[in-house]
Amino acid sequence: MFEQIFLLKNSKLFLILKVNLKTQMNRICELFNIKYPIVQGGMVWCSGWRLASAVSNAGGLGLIGAGSMNPELLREHIQKTKSATDKPFGVNIPLLFSEAEAMMKVIIDENVKVVFTSAGNPAAWTKILQENGIKVAHVVANTKFAKKAEDAGVDALVAEGFEAGGHNGREETTTLTLIPHVRQIVDIPLIAAGGIATGRGMLAAMALGADGVQMGTRFVAAEESSAHQNFKNEIVKTIEGSTYFAMKKLFPVRLIKNEFCQRIIQAEIEGKNKETISELLGRGRAKQGMFDGDISEGELEIGQISALIQDIKPVREIIEEVIKEYHMALKNLTRENFQF
Amino acid sequence: MFEQIFLLKNSKLFLILKVNLKTQMNRICELFNIKYPIVQGGMVWCSGWRLASAVSNAGGLGLIGAGSMNPELLREHIQKTKSATDKPFGVNIPLLFSEAEAMMKVIIDENVKVVFTSAGNPAAWTKILQENGIKVAHVVANTKFAKKAEDAGVDALVAEGFEAGGHNGREETTTLTLIPHVRQIVDIPLIAAGGIATGRGMLAAMALGADGVQMGTRFVAAEESSAHQNFKNEIVKTIEGSTYFAMKKLFPVRLIKNEFCQRIIQAEIEGKNKETISELLGRGRAKQGMFDGDISEGELEIGQISALIQDIKPVREIIEEVIKEYHMALKNLTRENFQF
Numbered sequence: 143m144f145e146q147i148f149l150l151k152n153s154k155l156f157l158i159l160k161v162n163l164k165t166q167m168n169r170i171c172e173l174f175n176i177k178y179p180i181v182q183g184g185m186v187w188c189s190g191w192r193l194a195s196a197v198s199n200a201g202g203l204g205l206i207g208a209g210s211m212n213p214e215l216l217r218e219h220i221q222k223t224k225s226a227t228d229k230p231f232g233v234n235i236p237l238l239f240s241e242a243e244a245m246m247k248v249i250i251d252e253n254v255k256v257v258f259t260s261a262g263n264p265a266a267w268t269k270i271l272q273e274n275g276i277k278v279a280h281v282v283a284n285t286k287f288a289k290k291a292e293d294a295g296v297d298a299l300v301a302e303g304f305e306a307g308g309h310n311g312r313e314e315t316t317t318l319t320l321i322p323h324v325r326q327i328v329d330i331p332l333i334a335a336g337g338i339a340t341g342r343g344m345l346a347a348m349a350l351g352a353d354g355v356q357m358g359t360r361f362v363a364a365e366e367s368s369a370h371q372n373f374k375n376e377i378v379k380t381i382e383g384s385t386y387f388a389m390k391k392l393f394p395v396r397l398i399k400n401e402f403c404q405r406i407i408q409a410e411i412e413g414k415n416k417e418t419i420s421e422l423l424g425r426g427r428a429k430q431g432m433f434d435g436d437i438s439e440g441e442l443e444i445g446q447i448s449a450l451i452q453d454i455k456p457v458r459e460i461i462e463e464v465i466k467e468y469h470m471a472l473k474n475l476t477r478e479n480f481q482f
Numbered sequence: 483m484f485e486q487i488f489l490l491k492n493s494k495l496f497l498i499l500k501v502n503l504k505t506q507m508n509r510i511c512e513l514f515n516i517k518y519p520i521v522q523g524g525m526v527w528c529s530g531w532r533l534a535s536a537v538s539n540a541g542g543l544g545l546i547g548a549g550s551m552n553p554e555l556l557r558e559h560i561q562k563t564k565s566a567t568d569k570p571f572g573v574n575i576p577l578l579f580s581e582a583e584a585m586m587k588v589i590i591d592e593n594v595k596v597v598f599t600s601a602g603n604p605a606a607w608t609k610i611l612q613e614n615g616i617k618v619a620h621v622v623a624n625t626k627f628a629k630k631a632e633d634a635g636v637d638a639l640v641a642e643g644f645e646a647g648g649h650n651g652r653e654e655t656t657t658l659t660l661i662p663h664v665r666q667i668v669d670i671p672l673i674a675a676g677g678i679a680t681g682r683g684m685l686a687a688m689a690l691g692a693d694g695v696q697m698g699t700r701f702v703a704a705e706e707s708s709a710h711q712n713f714k715n716e717i718v719k720t721i722e723g724s725t726y727f728a729m730k731k732l733f734p735v736r737l738i739k740n741e742f743c744q745r746i747i748q749a750e751i752e753g754k755n756k757e758t759i760s761e762l763l764g765r766g767r768a769k770q771g772m773f774d775g776d777i778s779e780g781e782l783e784i785g786q787i788s789a790l791i792q793d794i795k796p797v798r799e800i801i802e803e804v805i806k807e808y809h810m811a812l813k814n815l816t817r818e819n820f821q822f
Contacts, residue, residue, distance in 0.1 A: 166814075166817045166818060167820075168818050168820040171820045177820070178820055179820055284722055284723065285721075285722045286722075303656070303658070304644070304656060305656045305658060305659055312723075313722055313723035314727065314786075315722055315723065315786065316643070316644060316645045316656040316657070316658065316677055316786060317656070317658050318643070318645060318656065318657050318658050318676075318677035318678070318683065318686060318787075319645055319677050319722070319786045319787050319789065319790070320722075322680060322682050322683065322790060323722055323789060323790055326790075336658075337656055337658035337659050338658070340662060342662050342689055342690050342691060343658065343662065343690070345686075345689040345815070346658060346685075346686035346687070346689040346690050347686070348815055348818065349682055349685040349686040349689050349811055349812075349815060350682050350683070350686050351682060351811075381625075382624055382625045382626075382653055382655055382659070382660075382663055383624065383652075383653035383655065387654065391751075410753075411731075411753060412753040413750075413751060413752040413753015413754065414753065446654075446655065446656060446659045447658075447659050449659065449663060450659070450662060450663055450666075471689055471691075472689075472815060472816065474506075475685070475688055475689060475812060475815075476812065476816065477506045478506060478508050478688065
């Protein structure tokens with residue numbers, strides 16, 4: 143913000159600072175043409191057009207979570223998002239998804255401008271999407287895949303730590319460790335995810351070298367998310383230790399420790415194999431929990447930071463609070479005087 | 483640092499800021515009378531008088547790790563530390579330690595001014611130590627014990643996240659989640675630990691609401707630590723995913739995944755019980771690994787942030803680098819212009 147500092151001697155309480163007009167434009171804001179470098183994580187069953195458009199309208203980047211949609215439902219959500227906002231928005235799509243190809247056709251066809259990919263090889267779709275004028279970000283949970291994604295030519299990277307809800311890395315690398323590490327090895331714009339729900343969390347992520355943040359859990363507990371009200375209420379009830387990093391033998395995910403999750407934990411303690419865990423999981427539990435509201439037998443995917451969330455409120459209030467707290471915390475940091 | 487901002491119209495490139503002379507004195511620096519709010523974690527086999535005095539001489543707070551000493555050896559290390567520095571230093575002592583009472587007598591007798599307690603009930607010793615003019619900090623890994631420690635009257639708190647080496651909480655709460663949570667519920671000075679080895683990490687911790695940081699792993703790889711050279715070399719070799727949060731059925735600890743650790747991992751995957759894990763562990767493995775340098779069969783306790791450490795160097799250089807990076811990262815944060 144300032145380039146040089148001159149101390150004025152004729153007035154002992156005043157300083158004059160030369161303004162550097164070439165302040166650093168935030169790279170995430172620039173890349174996606176948004177006001178705040180806050181991305182709403184694309185999440186199964188929780189992030190449809192209502193949440194995505196609310197986030198985009200409030201100055202962040204809203205993402206439709208395609209992971210729990212079929213191509214036609216995705217098309218409907220894209221069209222509804224376009225009607226609800228004239229701001230940039232995107233789609234998050236897991237590349238291992240069986241209908242990924244049909245999804246991509248819908249995305250290109252509907253002229254979506256931003257795609258976040260995850261769970262798969264970024265080399266498969268990045269160039270094709272970019273040739274269609276689409277900005278591509280890829281989600282990783284470790285440094286190895288961060289490098290691979292950069293090599294595949296993605297425009298930005300989401301690095302997601304162990305504390306995140308959803309599907310996490312087996313290395314269990316936390317956001318505090320992952321972000322500076324990824325920052326060391328890649329040059330492209332970097333979005334931190336996992337454990338961020340507040341302005342202080344956002345500031346911490348930026349301090350570590352991220353250019354922006356992705357928040358999932360905080361937005362699940364937004365009024366506009368399509369999570370079932372029962373699930374939202376459970377998030378508010380969680381305290382520290384309420385979540386568990388489960389199913390490492392299958393596809394690791396962080397869950398609220400409800401009755402279903404306790405059975406998984408018990409099976410894991412007993413060393414049960416992949417097949418037994420898979421049987422216990424069964425099918426359709428994510429929808430059963432997050433969308434249909436069965437809080438004891440459904441799969442409730444959520445981040446560890448859920449313990450900090452005390453209320454369900456509109457997206458606009460969430461984003462305003464985060465930005466306000468960010469600036470307050472930054473101001474407090476500059477006041478600490480051990481530095482002189 | 484600044485209280486108010488006035489834009490001067492007669493010179494378009496200048497701003498005038500009113501200086502707030504009442505900047506905030508850092509509470510950790512004030513409490514322990516040190517230059518930088520950097521505490522060196524007290525660690526078994528690694529932190530004797532040489533490391534503790536080097537950290538104190540460089541402006542941080544050095545701690546003698548009593549966990550791997552008997553009372554007489556502790557006395558010797560205290561006396562040597564006193565000879566090597568005239569700056570404040572302390573002793574870290576696990577309260578569950580069988581010789582804790584004899585240790586405390588030595589500490590009081592030798593007129594030590596700072597004690598960090600861990601692994602036990604802080605109510606047991608806090609008042610007695612304070613009556614002897616000793617400042618007491620207590621190490622916790624969750625919010626429940628943070629509150630208990632504050633209630634016991636400790637002067638400061640160390641909150642240590644999942645990424646830490648040494649003995650961690652079963653809740654697996656990461657530093658990014660733990661610090662803002664503990665900050666919400668306690669008012670006393672707060673030291674963040676786990677995953678911090680750099681200036682950026684320190685800045686992130688302060689952004690989350692900590693008043694200072696405790697670093698362990700970074701100081702194990704200092705020239706002055708009493709860790710075996712083989713162990714220090716292993717730390718430099720670690721990459722992301724090289725450590726594992728092991729022995730949850732006993733007393734959880736983060737280890738480098740060497741041959742010994744792989745056997746523990748295998749036993750845990752197979753669901754082996756506490757007794758089997760305990761048998762695999764045996765006795766004396768921490769000394770065997772960390773002090774005697776058996777890098778394949780010893781227990782090598784280390785934090786996840788070890789992956790970021792590229793060199794072994796003197797404490798003074800480590801601390802200078804951390805402080806320099808802290809200020810550079812803070813300056814960069816104030817240049818981000820999405821805030822306007």
